[in-house]
Amino acid sequence: MSLSPNPPHDPRANYIQMMQRKRLYGGLTMAIFALLLVSGFMLANDRNAGGFWSGLPHVLDFPADVWADAAPKVDQLPGHFLTFFPSLLETINIAAVSTLIGAAIAVVLSMLATRGLALWPRAIPVFRRAMDIMRAMPEIVIALVLIFVLGGGPVPAMIAITFHTAGALGKLFSEVNENADLKPIEGLQSVGAGWVQRMWLGVIPQVAPNYFSYGLLRFEINIRASAILGFVGAGGIGYELKNAMSWGLGKFDEAAAIFILLFLTIVVFDQLSSRVRQGLIHKGGH
Amino acid sequence: MAASDLYQSSERLFRRKQLIGFAFPAVILTYLVYVFFAFDILGLAERARWDNGATLVRDTYSYKTHVTRDNRNGETSIAVEGERKGSYPDGMVPPWVAASGDTVTIDLKDGHRVTFLPNNGLRYEVPGFGVIEAAIVNRAVQTNLGDTVPDWVSLSRSRLDITTDAGRVSLTRNKTEVFRYSFGWELFFYTFTSPYHGHSLTDILFGPQIDPTRSNLIGAVQDFWYNPMWQHGMVVWAMFETILMAFLGTFGAAIIALPLGFMAARNFNRIMPARFAVRRVFDFLRGVDGLIWTIVLSRAFGPGPMTGALAILLTDTGSFGKMFSEALENVDPKQIDGVASTGAKPLQRYRFGVIPQITPVLLSQVLYYLESNTRSATIIGAITGGGIGLLLTQAIITQKDWEEVSYYIILILLMVMLMDTVSGWLRRKLIRGQDA
Structure with a gap:
């Protein structure tokens, strides 16, 4: 701010005026935002098949149906758990494999897209754009x-999730790479190490804990994604859920078993990954 | 410690590192091998429909025009993709079709030429092979091929199919049909019913009035918006719906999660059981996952954007609640003390002591979710029936309009990247604004 030749004669009034203007702008922003939100909800409500207020009393109808169907057959639940365990395993496998392969691709992409590490510095924008596109691609598009x-089957879902994972993790990894110390790389270069050796021996040991933490987070997201993709036709627990659902009343006990399995899986992996990540942070991983 | 002990311990360390260095890749490799068999990758090659893939790829950059003769009344019609909406009006033919009397000549590419002869006859000149002639005689297909039928021709009593690089010809008792492939997305701007079809942009903007009832600009925009084949207006609406779902879900969740976050933070809520209860609510909301919320809600509210928005809202209330409460536990108490020392009431203390501290963190998380929820809204839309996700699934399920599928894919990509850019820009702007 430049010094004005005539200093304000009444700082207090100026301050109050400034605060009022600031408050006005803040209030206006909030009002516009609230207006957008409310009108958005009204618009969404109009375009919905059933209205919000007419549907609200029926929110619990479906859970009640499921409960009414499943409660008398509660003794069959363990059997259902066993039946659907293989497809649950498939869903987890899809998530795990796509996280593994996606992370491997992301490592290479992120190295190629980080200044100071890239093999071809001129191609950095190309790889960045490529990662942006991969990240923007919703899994369902490739899967369908x-x-x-x-x-149908697990492979389309696996490829779809891998593709997105590679882009999403690639961006996070390249942010991690930017903070990597370049000295080990220079040291390796001075003894004649190739690009792969420099990355493998100079960068990876520095960034591995961070990679691992992001990878775990992604794994958790991918479990949800692979369950959803199952619902649109790729295999796994989502597919079984869709079958049980489209059967309707009479098979809701199976649906309930799948709900419980899915819920437990997500919660377990959620807790597990947050424990491990907490542990990593406290152990002093960068 | 003696030198020998040191040697020993460092050797042990080396051995352990070596072991880990080999064991870790080995475990991953074993797992991948297991999955290779569990997913039946070998069987995949047999199950895959590569012809579907080839159709898909070709359709993304080309379209086909059907020239069809009804063999019962001898009438010939020409339509893009064989759709009524894309049919050529009477008296209008593409330049590669020539009609004279009962004879119609269709010039496929590279010297391939098909002729519809009178009396349901068909003649196809294939360069490098010769002339195939066929006709319906006594309600059966007869050809001049004899016993040597090439593998790109399929012939039975009731049907003849010829597939070459230039196009496809089929002859049955009811109709004779020729497919000619051309590059591009035909009728993307205007169908034949629109007077603006075939006019260039400069024509429309600066040329004489084309439709006497409407000004050129208005008419051109109207006919583009209501293009019956591509339905641009509907597609734009669908994308808007998807963004709306993401917007409402994300910000609605943020607004609900903020007070709940206070209730779940150790330094704002001293009552342990209440804190515990709120946290378990967050875990539950997150654990049930968008998929199940979508199913449950669409039973009550029916398909549409509201259902999708609420599903996102519920899941993200859980995620935001957890993140917000963690952020709140890390706030600096000095600032709150400072505000309290001026005699501020609790609500004022939160407003002036806490909110300014956490706003940048919260906003950046919320905006990050906005982008990711645009993608989720596409998927949820496919399940609950709303937005661009629904259009995409429908186009894929009908299995014929692959150019529309690629159009939607491009639009979805652009939409998500746009949201990414907007949220990134807002994030930088708002957070810097806070610092200043």
Whole structure:
């Protein structure tokens, strides 16, 4: 701010005026935001098949149906758990494999897209854009197209999630890479190490804990994604859920078993990954 | 410590590192091998429908025009993708079709030429092979091929199919049909019913009035918006719905999660059981996951954007609640003490002592979720029936309009990248604004 030749004669009035203007702008922003939100909800309500207020009393109808169907057959639940365990395993496998492969691709992409580490510095924007596109691609797009070509099953979901994971983790990894110390790389270069050796021996040991933490978080997200993709036709627990749901009343005990399995899986992996990540932070991983 | 002990311990360390260095990749490799068999990757090659893939790829950059003769009354019609909405009006033919009397000549590419002869006859000149002639005689297909039928021709008593690089020809008792492939997305701007079809942009903007009832600009925009094949207006609405779902879900969740976050933070809520209860609510909301919320809610509210928005809202209330309460536990108490020392009441203390501290963190998380929820809204839309996700699934399920599928995919990508850019820009702007 430049010094004005005539200093304000009444600082207090100026201050109050400034505060009032600030408050006005803040209030206006909030009002516009609230207006957007309310009108948005009204618009969404109009375009919905059933209205919000007419549907609200029925929110619990479906859980009640499921309960009414499942409660008398509660003794069959353990059996259902056993039946659906393989498809749950498939869902977890899809998530795990796509996290592993996606992370491997992301490591390479992120190295190629980080200044100071890139093999071809001029191609950095190319790899950044590529990661942006991969990240922007919703899993369902690739999954549906691949289901058409490859048929239903876990592979389309796996490829779809891998693709997105590679982009999403690639961006996070390249942010981690930017904070890596370049001295070990220079040291390795001075003894004639190639690019792969420099990255493997100079960068990876520095960033591995962070990679691992992001990878775990992604794994958790991917479990949810693979369950959802199952619902649109790729295999796993989502597919079983869809079958049980479209059967309707009479098979809701199976649906209930799947709900419980899915819920428990998500909660367990959620807690597990947050424990491990907490542990990493406290152990002093960068 | 003696030198030998040191040697020993460092050797042990080396051995352990070596072991880990080999064991870790080995475990991953074993797992991948297991999955390779569990997912039946080998069987995949047999199950895959590569012809579907080829159709898909070709359709993304080309379209086909059907020239069809009804063999019962001899009438010939021409339609893009064989759809009524894309049919050529009477008297209008593409330049590669020539009609004279009962004979219609269709010029496929590279010297391939098909002729519809009178009396349900068909003649196809294939360069490098010769002439195939066929006709319906006594309600059965007869050809000049004899016993040597090439593998790109399929022939039975009731049907003849010829597939070459230039196009496809089929002959049955009811109709004779020729597919000609052309590059591009035909009728993307205007269908044949619109007077603006075939006019260039400069024509429309600066040329004479085309439709006497409307000004050129208004008419052109109207006909583009209501293009019956591509339905641009509907697609824009669908994308708006998807963004709306993400917007309402994300910010609605943030607004609900903020007070709940206070209730779950150790330094703002001293009552342990209440804190515990709120936290378990967060865990529950997050654990049930968007998929199940979508199913449950769509039973009550029916399909539409509201259902999707509420599903996102519920899941994210859990996520935000957890994140907010963690952020609140890390606030600096000095600032709150300072505000309290001026005699501020609790609400004022929160407003002036806490909110300014956490706003940048919270906003950046919320905006980050906005982008990721745009993607979720696409998927949820496919399940609950709203937005661009629904259009995409429908286009894929009908399995014929792959150019529309690629159009939607491009639009979705652009939409998500736009949201990414906007949220990143807002994040930088707001957080810097807080610092200043």
